[in-house]
Amino acid sequence: MPETVKLAFVGCGAISHFHLEGIIESAPHIRVTAAIDPMSERAQEIAEQTGAQTFSTFAEALEKGDFDAVDIMLPHDLHEEFALQAFDAGKHVLLEKPIAPTLDACDRILDAANKTDKVFMVAENSQYWPEIVKARELIQDGAIGDIVTARAGMVAEFDDYWFKDKKPWRFEKGRTGGGIVIDGGAHWIRPLRMWLGEIDEVVAVLGHPYKGMEGESLSRALFRFQSGIVAAFDAMMFDGVLAPDNWWRITGTQGEIIIEAGFGGAGGVRLYDADHHEGLLVQEPNGYAKSFGPELHDFSLAVLEGKEPEAGPEYALGELRTALAMYRSAETGRWEKVWE
Numbered sequence: 001m002p003e004t005v006k007l008a009f010v011g012c013g014a015i016s017h018f019h020l021e022g023i024i025e026s027a028p029h030i031r032v033t034a035a036i037d038p039m040s041e042r043a044q045e046i047a048e049q050t051g052a053q054t055f056s057t058f059a060e061a062l063e064k065g066d067f068d069a070v071d072i073m074l075p076h077d078l079h080e081e082f083a084l085q086a087f088d089a090g091k092h093v094l095l096e097k098p099i100a101p102t103l104d105a106c107d108r109i110l111d112a113a114n115k116t117d118k119v120f121m122v123a124e125n126s127q128y129w130p131e132i133v134k135a136r137e138l139i140q141d142g143a144i145g146d147i148v149t150a151r152a153g154m155v156a157e158f159d160d161y162w163f164k165d166k167k168p169w170r171f172e173k174g175r176t177g178g179g180i181v182i183d184g185g186a187h188w189i190r191p192l193r194m195w196l197g198e199i200d201e202v203v204a205v206l207g208h209p210y211k212g213m214e215g216e217s218l219s220r221a222l223f224r225f226q227s228g229i230v231a232a233f234d235a236m237m238f239d240g241v242l243a244p245d246n247w248w249r250i251t252g253t254q255g256e257i258i259i260e261a262g263f264g265g266a267g268g269v270r271l272y273d274a275d276h277h278e279g280l281l282v283q284e285p286n287g288y289a290k291s292f293g294p295e296l297h298d299f300s301l302a303v304l305e306g307k308e309p310e311a312g313p314e315y316a317l318g319e320l321r322t323a324l325a326m327y328r329s330a331e332t333g334r335w336e337k338v339w340e
Contacts, residue, residue, distance in 0.1 A: 002068075005092070005300045008034035008061060009052070010082055011073035012042035015096065018292045019071060020049060026293025029300040034065040058082060062089050069119070069303055071296075072096060075169040076176050076183075080105040087112045092119040094299045097186050098320045099313065101177025106317060113313065119302045121309045122316035126187040128294035130286035131259045132194065134269045135250060138282065139195055143271060144252025147196060150231040151249045152188040154180070155261075157242050171213045179215020181206075181326055185235045186319035187288075191248060192223065192231055193318055200226045202233075203335045204326035210238035221326055224335070262287040 007023075007030050009016050023030045035046035036055045043054040055061035062085070069092035072082050079100045086093045093113070099106040099122055113120035126132055139147065169175045176183050193199060207218030219235040236242075248259040255273030262268070267285040272278075301307040321338045329336040 002304065003029065005030045005069050005303050006033040006067045007031065007094075008036060008065060008067040008070045008091075009043075009046055009073065010036050010058060010061075010070050010086075012037040012039075012046045013073065015073050016042075016046060016071075018289055019073065019296060020046060021289065022292030022294075022296050027296040027300055029304055030296055034061050034067045036061045036065075058085060068092060069094065069299075071123070076101045077174065080109055083109050084112050087116050087118065087120075090116070090118065092299075092303050094121050094123050094296075095313075097122055097124045097316055098177070098182060098323075099316055101175075101182065101320075103317075103320070103324070106320065110313060119299070119309075120313050121299050121302060122311075122313045123295060123299075124186065124190050124311065124316055124319065125288075125291040125295045126190045127194070127291075127311050128298070129187075129191070129288065129291040131262075131267050131269050131283060132191045132248075132291075134283040135191070135248070135257050135259060136194055138257055138269075138271065139250065139252075143255065144250065144257055144273065145254030146252060147229055148251045148253060149229060150192060150196060150251065152192055152231070152233050153245050153247055153249075154185055154188040154235040154237075155242055155245045155247075156184075156237050157239070171215075173214035176215060178323060178327060179206075179208075179213055180217050180235045180237055181219050182215070182320065182323040184237075185219065185233075185323065188233065188235065188247070189319045189322050192233070195250060196225045196227065196229050196231060198226045198318065199223045199322055199338045201335045201337050202322060202325045202329055204233075204329045206327075206330040209236070209240075212239075213237075216330075219326065221329075223322070260285070 032050040032052050035043040035052040037043040047054045070086045071094045073096050201224050204221035206216040210217035221233040223231045247261045250257040258270045267287040269283040270279040271282045325336040325338045
């Protein structure tokens with residue numbers, strides 16, 4: 001049995017550096033052997049850190065490269081094309097969320113994956129976000145009693161680190177399938193599902209405060225879970241000045257869990273209960289970036305040892321279906337079912 005996964009980065013934009021840092025820090029069984037990007041300087045940047053071969057096209061990499069698996073980090077509208085090519089070539093596939101921007105495309109990708117014996121995993125890194133995992137442990141241990149409600153708030157100022165291109169693909173509705181909800185919002189929807197179970201229906205309104213984005217840059221929504229619990233979901237990004245806000249608030253019959261904002265070193269988990277009215281810091285800040293290493297490590301164990309990933313690829317349909325239901329609700333003004 002091989003001890004190393006030889007991995008190709010398919011797309012070497014901003015997110016690839018988070019993946020690489022995670023591999024270096026927490027995924028010792030992965031070696032990046034190919035860097036693929038039509039912008040040669042991006043591929044070269046990865047190659048300088050890894051010794052990987054560089055390629056300008058996926059076809060050339062499949063012909064000349066040496067890798068067992070691919071990490072597809074491309075715009076949403078390209079996911080289907082490149083995932084199907086990778087399966088056809090007999091590669092294991094790690095695919096950035098969402099699986100695809102439409103359910104039909106998701107079905108085709110999942111069907112192709114099921115016809116191979118290769119690992120297919122969707123890279124929803126919030127499944128491994130240390131603060132999210134800690135909150136789940138607290139809930140399961142009964143630290144705040146029975147869940148009453150929760151709130152997720154993805155509220156962030158515009159950050160040009162993610163939007164260096166003159167016309168960022170994330171701003172094009174035809175490429176993403178929507179706006180902030182279908183893209184970054186997925187990272188806030190997944191934790192709610194991890195803690196509260198499956199979402200049954202949603203009601204939502206959308207807004208466009210950031211004019212550079214074709215899709216929505218504002219959402220206010222309520223999610224009703226199959227358990228009957230109702231949670232709030234807020235998402236907002238624009239180029240104004242925003243005050244700090246907690247990213248998650250989980251309310252139980254015996255207390256609350258707060259997860260503070262933090263893409264980098266900020267963050268942390270606080271527990272409020274009868275013994276800790278001022279809040280007890282139960283986990284030091286880790287932050288968003290610390291989720292990628294465990295995610296890539298989980299993928300490597302699935303490839304090398306046959307381990308079941310923390311969440312199967314079909315589970316990732318939940319974030320997409322929730323986003324699509326929110327879009328329908330914004331048009332109809334009604335509650336919309338997620339799984340119908």
